[in-house]
Amino acid sequence: MCARYTLTRAEKEIEKLFQVQVKDGFEPNYNLAPTQEGLVITADEPGIAQKMHFGLVPHWAEDTKPNISTLNAKSEDVLEKKTYRPLVQHHKTCLVLADGFYEWDKKSGKSIPYRFVLKDRPLFAFAGLWSQWKSRDGAIVYRSFTIMTTAANETVAKVHDPKNRMPVILDKYTEPFWLSKDISTADLLSLCLPYPDEKMEAYRVSTDVNAAATKGVINNRPELMLPLNSQ
Structure with a gap:
C-alpha cells in the first residue's frame, strides 16, 4: 500500500516538467496523507494540474468519510471492483504527481519508515484513478483519487x-498513454508494472513521519524526509 508520499517541488518546476498550468496553487507537502489534497493531471483536463483529495470517494457514497480501502487500487483486479471498474472503462485516469513516497518496515514489530525516490527523475507520477462526489443538493463537490498498485520490485x-506491493510509477513514455482516451482497457492496465530496481533507491527516515498529525496539527515539515543520519 502507498498511504503517504511527498510532493515538494516548486510550481514552476511542475509546470515545466509536465507542460501544465498549476490550478489554484499548491504548497509543498513533505508527508501527504489520506484526505489531504494532492496534485493530479486528469485525462479530461490534461493541460492543468489540479488539487484533489487522497483517498477515492465514489460518486454513489453517502458522504466523503475516508475509507482506507480506497487509498490504493490493486491493478490486477481493478476491473472486478464496482468502485473502480467504471472509472477505468470511462477513462477517469490521472497522473498523481510526487517526488517520493514512504513505506514502513514492520518485520521487527516496530514501524520503521523509509522514503523511496527515483535516481533519474526528481519529479514523477503515479498512475491513478479519480472520481467526483456531489452532495444531494449539489452544493458540495468533492474530487478524490486513488493510487494504482502492482507487485513490488x-x-x-x-x-x-x-504485502509485496508498490505504487505504479509511470515513466515519461507511459504517462501519455495512461491519460489517453483511445487506449484499450487491456493496454491501459498493461502499463501497471513494477518500476525498475536500478532506477530507485530508499533511505531510512525519522519515525517522526509516522504521525500524519499531532494533536490536530498536520505533521508536515521538510525535516521529515531527510535521511536519518543527516538529522
Whole structure:
C-alpha cells in the first residue's frame, strides 16, 4: 500500500516538467496523507494540474468519510471492483504527481519508515484513478483519487515485505498513454508494472513521519524526509 508520499517541488518546476498550468496553487507537502489534497493531471483536463483529495470517494457514497480501502487500487483486479471498474472503462485516469513516497518496515514489530525516490527523475507520477462526489443538493463537490498498485520490485519488497506491493510509477513514455482516451482497457492496465530496481533507491527516515498529525496539527515539515543520519 502507498498511504503517504511527498510532493515538494516548486510550481514552476511542475509546470515545466509536465507542460501544465498549476490550478489554484499548491504548497509543498513533505508527508501527504489520506484526505489531504494532492496534485493530479486528469485525462479530461490534461493541460492543468489540479488539487484533489487522497483517498477515492465514489460518486454513489453517502458522504466523503475516508475509507482506507480506497487509498490504493490493486491493478490486477481493478476491473472486478464496482468502485473502480467504471472509472477505468470511462477513462477517469490521472497522473498523481510526487517526488517520493514512504513505506514502513514492520518485520521487527516496530514501524520503521523509509522514503523511496527515483535516481533519474526528481519529479514523477503515479498512475491513478479519480472520481467526483456531489452532495444531494449539489452544493458540495468533492474530487478524490486513488493510487494504482502492482507487485513490488526488490527495492520496495526489502522494506514492505508483508504485502509485496508498490505504487505504479509511470515513466515519461507511459504517462501519455495512461491519460489517453483511445487506449484499450487491456493496454491501459498493461502499463501497471513494477518500476525498475536500478532506477530507485530508499533511505531510512525519522519515525517522526509516522504521525500524519499531532494533536490536530498536520505533521508536515521538510525535516521529515531527510535521511536519518543527516538529522
